[in-house]
Amino acid sequence: xxxxxxxxxxxxxxxxxxxxxxxxxxxxxxxxxxxxxxxxxxxxxxxxxxxxxxxxxxxxxxxxxxxxxxxxxxxxxxxxxxxxxxxxxxxxxxxxxxxxxxxxxxxxxxxxxxx
Amino acid sequence: xxxxxxxxxxxxxxxxxxxxxxxxxxxxxxxxxxxxxxxxxxxxxxxxxxxxxxxxxxxxxxxxxxxxxxxxxxxxxxxxxxxxxxxxxxxxxxxxxxxxxxxxxxxxxxxxx
Numbered sequence: 001x002x003x004x005x006x007x008x009x010x011x012x013x014x015x016x017x018x019x020x021x022x023x024x025x026x027x028x029x030x031x032x033x034x035x036x037x038x039x040x041x042x043x044x045x046x047x048x049x050x051x052x053x054x055x056x057x058x059x060x061x062x063x064x065x066x067x068x069x070x071x072x073x074x075x076x077x078x079x080x081x082x083x084x085x086x087x088x089x090x091x092x093x094x095x096x097x098x099x100x101x102x103x104x105x106x107x108x109x110x111x112x113x114x115x
Numbered sequence: 116x117x118x119x120x121x122x123x124x125x126x127x128x129x130x131x132x133x134x135x136x137x138x139x140x141x142x143x144x145x146x147x148x149x150x151x152x153x154x155x156x157x158x159x160x161x162x163x164x165x166x167x168x169x170x171x172x173x174x175x176x177x178x179x180x181x182x183x184x185x186x187x188x189x190x191x192x193x194x195x196x197x198x199x200x201x202x203x204x205x206x207x208x209x210x211x212x213x214x215x216x217x218x219x220x221x222x223x224x225x226x227x228x
Binding site: 004031033040041042043044045048055056058091093095103104105106107108109 | 119121149151156157158159160161204206213214215216217218219220221
């Protein structure tokens with residue numbers, strides 16, 4: 001197991017386009033988190049899955065954002081009608097059931113640039 | 116209520132010196148406090164974490180000091196090395212809830228050789 005994998009690593013898109021990111025967590029980790037990190041800031045929580053259930057969403061996750069985790073394995077984060085303010089690093093993390101955030105493992109992120 | 120305030124924003128230390136980064140939190144529901152290390156182009160990596168029932172935790176050259184009454188905690192890096200040059204984030208979380216983390220804004224540490 002090579003850790004949390006995110007794809008693509010970089011994405012440049014025009015304003016108004018839709019983008020989708022993928023996260024493959026560490027196998028056996030049933031918890032999956034999405035965070036957003038802008039330049040010079042710490043990561044900000046977006047949403048959280050336990051298995052396939054999306055249990056919490058931040059107010060940061062506007063109606064243009066949607067996340068899924070079908071079958072409790074990989075997860076996708078889609079942003080519709082992208083705006084320049086969406087430019088950020090999107091980080092995925094996973095953890096085993098009983099370790100929780102104490103044992104987060106982050107991926108290397110997807111850097112989104114909206115032009 | 117949810118903020119974690121981190122200082123300094125940047126820190127320059129000579130090799131072999133002690134690096135100290137401070138954080139303060141507001142949410143008394145937080146029950147664990149991890150520190151993450153992030154290198155450019157990489158995701159944050161867990162460095163060390165502490166729970167509020169202890170005042171200090173040490174792992175190798177890294178030590179967390181925790182002051183529950185002041186709602187403050189700090190990271191000390193002893194014998195700082197150039198390879199420690201990275202951005203460090205403190206965070207607070209509540210394992211009884213969603214276990215989401217609230218991060219500080221980060222401290223960019225530079226260790227000069």
